[in-house]
Amino acid sequence: MSRLFIEASTPLCLLQDAGRFGVRHLGVTQGGGLDWRSMSWANWLLGNGLDAPVVEITLGGFTVVAEEDCVLALAGADLGAQVDGEALAPWRSFRLHKGQRLQFTRPLLGARAYLAAPGGFDAPKVLGSSSTVVREELGGLDGMGRPLAKGAQLSYCGSDLILLRELPREQVPDFKPDTPLDVVLGAQIGAFSGQSLFDAFNSVWTLDSRADRMGIRLLGTPLEYQGKPMISEGIPLGAVQVPPDGQPIVLLNDRQTIGGYPRLGALTPLALARLAQCLPGAKVRLRPVVQDVAHRQQVEYLQRFR
Amino acid sequence: MKPRVEVVALDCLMVRLFDEIAEANMPWMLAASESLRAAFAGHLIDLVPSYTTLMVHYDLTALSPAQARALIAEALIDLSPNASTTGKCHVLPVWYDLSVGPELSLLSQRSGLSVDDVIRRHSEREYQVFALGFAPGFAFMGLVEEELAAPRLNTPRKKVAAGSVGIAERQTAAYPVVSPGGWNLIGRTPAKLFDRERDGYSLMQPGDTVRFEAVSHAEFINLGGDDTPLEAQA
Numbered sequence: 001m002s003r004l005f006i007e008a009s010t011p012l013c014l015l016q017d018a019g020r021f022g023v024r025h026l027g028v029t030q031g032g033g034l035d036w037r038s039m040s041w042a043n044w045l046l047g048n049g050l051d052a053p054v055v056e057i058t059l060g061g062f063t064v065v066a067e068e069d070c071v072l073a074l075a076g077a078d079l080g081a082q083v084d085g086e087a088l089a090p091w092r093s094f095r096l097h098k099g100q101r102l103q104f105t106r107p108l109l110g111a112r113a114y115l116a117a118p119g120g121f122d123a124p125k126v127l128g129s130s131s132t133v134v135r136e137e138l139g140g141l142d143g144m145g146r147p148l149a150k151g152a153q154l155s156y157c158g159s160d161l162i163l164l165r166e167l168p169r170e171q172v173p174d175f176k177p178d179t180p181l182d183v184v185l186g187a188q189i190g191a192f193s194g195q196s197l198f199d200a201f202n203s204v205w206t207l208d209s210r211a212d213r214m215g216i217r218l219l220g221t222p223l224e225y226q227g228k229p230m231i232s233e234g235i236p237l238g239a240v241q242v243p244p245d246g247q248p249i250v251l252l253n254d255r256q257t258i259g260g261y262p263r264l265g266a267l268t269p270l271a272l273a274r275l276a277q278c279l280p281g282a283k284v285r286l287r288p289v290v291q292d293v294a295h296r297q298q299v300e301y302l303q304r305f306r
Numbered sequence: 307m308k309p310r311v312e313v314v315a316l317d318c319l320m321v322r323l324f325d326e327i328a329e330a331n332m333p334w335m336l337a338a339s340e341s342l343r344a345a346f347a348g349h350l351i352d353l354v355p356s357y358t359t360l361m362v363h364y365d366l367t368a369l370s371p372a373q374a375r376a377l378i379a380e381a382l383i384d385l386s387p388n389a390s391t392t393g394k395c396h397v398l399p400v401w402y403d404l405s406v407g408p409e410l411s412l413l414s415q416r417s418g419l420s421v422d423d424v425i426r427r428h429s430e431r432e433y434q435v436f437a438l439g440f441a442p443g444f445a446f447m448g449l450v451e452e453e454l455a456a457p458r459l460n461t462p463r464k465k466v467a468a469g470s471v472g473i474a475e476r477q478t479a480a481y482p483v484v485s486p487g488g489w490n491l492i493g494r495t496p497a498k499l500f501d502r503e504r505d506g507y508s509l510m511q512p513g514d515t516v517r518f519e520a521v522s523h524a525e526f527i528n529l530g531g532d533d534t535p536l537e538a539q540a
Contacts, residue, residue: 021351021352022351022352023352023442023507024352024353024354024363025352025353025354025355025438025512026438026442026443026500026506026507026508026511027438027439027440027441027442027443027444027508028442028507030352126502127502127507135441135485136441136442136483137483138442138502184313184315184316185313186312186313186314186315187312187313187314187320231326231327231356231357231358231359232356232357232437232439232446233320233354233356233357233358233359233361234314234318234320234354234355234356234359234360234361234363235354235361236314236315236317236318236361236363237315238315239314239315256439256440256441257354257438257439257440258354258356258437258439258440259439263314265313265314265315266314266315266316266318268316269316291313291316291371292370292371292372294316295316295317295366295370295371298316298366299366299367302367
């Protein structure tokens, strides 16, 4: 077993995996890494299952020291990672020798970095997953939903006999926010005013600072729902819901399982991965896509992890 | 009943069975749930029931949207309400007291009933569990009598104690864990509503019925209840 000692952390540094499934009918949220694409690449670099537990580091402020020689992989945002003061770029596996310090300083590109270990970091599975959901007191190192804390230890049991590698350049996701975010049209989209539908897909939306793992609010021209008040119903990942103030909220992994605000549809998984890397203040556009096309794109993308 | 299927996400379809909340929906909802689970089998990721809908989240690597729609259509052919799928009957002990249920007085004022009558009326009716949501094991139950119905608080509390029993409109519920909340609180139950060690995890499931039973402070403590007043926990 290899160990890392956590020397610094924040409430935004969490153990995550692909999420908690099969229990949403009990009111248990999905959870899981917000940028599933970077998380999957971090695991891929080590030959792990794509759902192995990783550390999700949001914005920085996370430092670990190797207690034995370790092999790790880093993907996602460039949070100014350094090994003993020397810059470490993401999208690669690397060695961290005993006593070496890996530090995440500040966001240079993107918002969330994923640190993976051979076989995944050790953590109990609670209701089938190690994903940390603070609000529900589920997952994480102790199973009680606590963020990774200074003084705790991360360990893994996988083999360190791994060929180090870098993700081929053409596979490295583009974190620039200019590509529009695809929204699968559906839900109550027919009950929004024509003007609102035009505005939704033709105006620029600014990411509000009111953003967490439950959802991200978009600021812009208010959208007007003209339908009847809704009875609460299941909320899919990425749902773009519009509360009475007209400012859409994109619902993320830790969202409530059911809710009663009307929705335009839901972001595609690839759009969600990109949104998860945007910082407050970023400008984004929404682009409509139909379910079949989005489905084909997603299935094609998943082939890359083979 | 004429089910409609709507697109809600790349890998999720909403099956809409009804347009109104009604106790009579439940046998149909349970039958449809059972049938959909069987039809999707291993390709089902989650089935999220609510009052009038069932959201099907399926494995997009195994099924195309068209295949998922076909499975839903097949599952709903000749659907009939299954009388044998009636749920469990729960009795939840509740210590009704102003220190843990400060809106008892508000409900009393609104209804013109005495506090004792509010308690009696809340605890004499049998409620149905319509849906679980908001938090693990949080069961939306109803319907409470018109006279006890009250809108949610204008400003939700930042912290509602675990076990708190409340009313919102014509629904009633108990908070499984400490959470923010805007329901009118009338008491507290010592029952463990969500338990990761329990088979099925949640004490209550959609289709179950629930009755609240008023207990004394001593009984509440005996049953493991925490009587810390609400204000002291804020």
